[in-house]
Amino acid sequence: MTIEVTAFPRAQQGSGASRRLRVGGRVPGILYGASLAAQNVELDHNALLMQLKLEAFHASILDFVLDGQKFQVLLRDYQMHPWRQQVLHVDFQRVDKTRKIHMRVPLHFLNAAISPGVKVGGGVVQPALNEIDIQCLPDDLPAFIEVDLKDMELNDTLHVMDIPLPKGVEPVSKLKHENPSVVSVHVPKEIVIEEEAPAPVTEIIGEVPAEGEEAAAAAAEGEKGEKGEKKEGAAEKKEPAAAEKKAPAAAEKKEPAKKGKE
Numbered sequence: 001m002t003i004e005v006t007a008f009p010r011a012q013q014g015s016g017a018s019r020r021l022r023v024g025g026r027v028p029g030i031l032y033g034a035s036l037a038a039q040n041v042e043l044d045h046n047a048l049l050m051q052l053k054l055e056a057f058h059a060s061i062l063d064f065v066l067d068g069q070k071f072q073v074l075l076r077d078y079q080m081h082p083w084r085q086q087v088l089h090v091d092f093q094r095v096d097k098t099r100k101i102h103m104r105v106p107l108h109f110l111n112a113a114i115s116p117g118v119k120v121g122g123g124v125v126q127p128a129l130n131e132i133d134i135q136c137l138p139d140d141l142p143a144f145i146e147v148d149l150k151d152m153e154l155n156d157t158l159h160v161m162d163i164p165l166p167k168g169v170e171p172v173s174k175l176k177h178e179n180p181s182v183v184s185v186h187v188p189k190e191i192v193i194e195e196e197a198p199a200p201v202t203e204i205i206g207e208v209p210a211e212g213e214e215a216a217a218a219a220a221e222g223e224k225g226e227k228g229e230k231k232e233g234a235a236e237k238k239e240p241a242a243a244e245k246k247a248p249a250a251a252e253k254k255e256p257a258k259k260g261k262e
Helices: 015-023 045-052 173-178 211-261
Strands: 003-009 026-033 036-044 062-066 069-080 087-094 101-110 124-127 131-136 145-148 157-159 181-186
Touching: 003 045, 015 026, 026 045, 026 069, 036 045, 036 087, 045 087, 062 087, 101 124, 131 173
Parallel strands: 003 062, 026 087, 101 145
Antiparallel strands: 003 036, 026 036, 062 069, 069 087, 101 131, 124 181, 157 181
C-alpha cells in the first residue's frame, strides 16, 4: 500500500509563525536527509492527523509530494498537543535507496488461540515486545513482521533470533547481541488477596473498668439499694407501734381528771 503525503513550502519561521499556521489549520514540519539541505514545509492538519492513525504510516516508505516533485520519505518524529487532538510538528527524512535504514516495525502475533500451550495447557500469551528495531534497504522495509505462535507449548519462549524475518531484513546489532525474549506462554499466576489484620486495641488502665469490675460494682450498688429499702420498711413498721403505745397512756391520764370534777 502506497501512502501519499502532500506538503507545501513554508517561508516563515519562528514560534509566532508556527502558532499562526496552527490557528489556520496547518502543521509546521521539516524535510531532511539524503545529503540534501533541510527544507521547512507545512501540511494540512486534518489530513495528517488521519494518516497518523494508520499503523502503516509509521513504518512504511511514503510518497512525499512537494512543489510538484515526489520524494520517498520516512516519518521520523511528530509532536502532539498534551491533551488536544492536535499535531504540533512533524519530521520527515528523505530516503536514499542505496543506504540501509534503521526502523522500528510493529509485530503481529498470529495463531495464539490454537497454540498447544494455550489450547491444551491453559496458558496465556505474554508479549514482551510489540515492536522490533530492524535495518534494511528501503525497498525491503516491511510494514510489519508476523510472529506465528501455532507451535508454542506451555512455558515456551521465543527470542528475537527465533523469529523468521523477511529477506533483506535483520535485527539491529544490539538485538542480535542481547537476543531478548519477544513472547512467551505461561499459566497466569493466582492473585492472592491477604485479609487485613484488625488494628490492635490498646487498653488504658485506670480509666475504663474491666468487665469483672463493672459487674462487681453493679452488684455492690444493688446490695446497697436493697439494704436502704429494708431500713425504710422497718422504720415504717415501727411508727404505728409507737403511736399505739402513746394513745392509751394519754387516755388513761384524762379519765381521772373528769372523775374529780364530778
